[in-house]
Amino acid sequence: MRHTLVGLSTLFLLALNLNAQESGESAIADSTGQGTALNLGVNNIGLSIGNSHRWTGLRINFQDAHVSRIDGINLTIWKPKKDANKAAVVNGLALGLYGPEARRINGVTLGMGGAVAYDRLAGISIGGLGLISEGTMYGLNVGGLGLVAEQGLGGVSIGGLGVVSQRDAFGVTIGGLGVVSQGKLTGLNVGGLGVVAQGALRGISIGGLGLVSQGDMIGGNFGGLGTVAQGNMLGLNAGGLGLVAEKNLGGVNLSGVAIVSEGRITGVSISGLAIVGQGGIRGLSVAGLAVVSQAELIGFVAAAYRVETERLNGLSIAGYNRIKGEQHGITIGIFNTAAELHGIQIGLLNRAKNNRPPFRWLPILNAHL
Numbered sequence: 001m002r003h004t005l006v007g008l009s010t011l012f013l014l015a016l017n018l019n020a021q022e023s024g025e026s027a028i029a030d031s032t033g034q035g036t037a038l039n040l041g042v043n044n045i046g047l048s049i050g051n052s053h054r055w056t057g058l059r060i061n062f063q064d065a066h067v068s069r070i071d072g073i074n075l076t077i078w079k080p081k082k083d084a085n086k087a088a089v090v091n092g093l094a095l096g097l098y099g100p101e102a103r104r105i106n107g108v109t110l111g112m113g114g115a116v117a118y119d120r121l122a123g124i125s126i127g128g129l130g131l132i133s134e135g136t137m138y139g140l141n142v143g144g145l146g147l148v149a150e151q152g153l154g155g156v157s158i159g160g161l162g163v164v165s166q167r168d169a170f171g172v173t174i175g176g177l178g179v180v181s182q183g184k185l186t187g188l189n190v191g192g193l194g195v196v197a198q199g200a201l202r203g204i205s206i207g208g209l210g211l212v213s214q215g216d217m218i219g220g221n222f223g224g225l226g227t228v229a230q231g232n233m234l235g236l237n238a239g240g241l242g243l244v245a246e247k248n249l250g251g252v253n254l255s256g257v258a259i260v261s262e263g264r265i266t267g268v269s270i271s272g273l274a275i276v277g278q279g280g281i282r283g284l285s286v287a288g289l290a291v292v293s294q295a296e297l298i299g300f301v302a303a304a305y306r307v308e309t310e311r312l313n314g315l316s317i318a319g320y321n322r323i324k325g326e327q328h329g330i331t332i333g334i335f336n337t338a339a340e341l342h343g344i345q346i347g348l349l350n351r352a353k354n355n356r357p358p359f360r361w362l363p364i365l366n367a368h369l
Helices: 001-021
Strands: 037-044 045-050 054-063 067-078 089-096 101-111 114-127 128-131 136-143 146-151 153-159 164-165 169-175 178-181 185-191 194-197 199-206 208-212 216-224 226-229 233-239 242-245 250-256 258-261 265-271 276-277 281-287 292-353 360-368
Touching: 037 054, 054 208, 089 169, 114 194, 128 136, 146 233, 153 164, 164 169, 169 178, 169 265, 178 185, 185 194, 194 199, 216 226, 226 233, 233 242, 242 250, 250 258, 258 265, 276 281
Parallel strands: 045 054, 054 067, 067 089, 089 101, 101 114, 114 136, 128 146, 136 153, 146 164, 153 169, 164 178, 169 185, 178 194, 185 199, 194 208, 199 216, 208 226, 216 233, 226 242, 233 250, 242 258, 250 265, 258 276, 265 281, 276 292, 281 292
Antiparallel strands: 037 045, 114 128, 292 360
């Protein structure tokens, strides 16, 4: 029986060797100049153990170097030699105890340490520490510490500490501490401390401390302390302490302390202390202390202490209403003053500078229609 088994084993190995020789492969060793492999298959298809450079099927290797293309399941133990795997393309399931590393990785990528792609990381990618792509990163991406994509990020991206894209990012982006994009940031963006976009910020964005956009901010924007846009801020905007827009601010605007725009404020604006619109305020504006505009106030305005503007069209209620130019509408307060009244003042003391004495100063009610 023993001699029979030995004979059968010999015939099996001989058949493998002859089969491989017909296809140009070695069933025992593939000497490539950078590594060797035990290949059991035909036409680079089957099982490969070692540093085969091109393979389809199941490939197991300790440390990759100078790999060309792998399709199927690729399991590596250690990271590749430095700069030795930058041309590799891996399609399918890439597994690594340290972490897969290649030019392009497409499919499912799992690395206890992480994964590195020099051009593109696409599919489902999970890294125990993090994921890095010197190019783009698309799909479902999860990094224990963080994600970094130098050329753009898209899909669902979750980083334990943070998510960073050096260009545009879109989709669902969540960072334990923060989300940073050096381009546009579009979709659902959540940062434990903050969300920062050097381009436009669009979609629903939530920052534990704040949101900052160097471009426009459009959608639902919520900053625990503050929300700041160096462009326009439009949509549902909320800041625990303040909202600041260097251009126009529009929609529903809510702030615990202040709402400030160097442009125009439109819509519904409610602030604990103050609302300031350099380019005018339109809509419903309510502040605990003051509403101030250097241009005009149009609509309904209310403040506990002061409302001040160059021009009023609508209804203003405050302790002190100061209309430095034309008033068209009604002011109600303790003291109301208008340079040019075209409406009604109701208060303890009212002054209409365009009325003739003795009607310029009147208690209770003053009017010029």
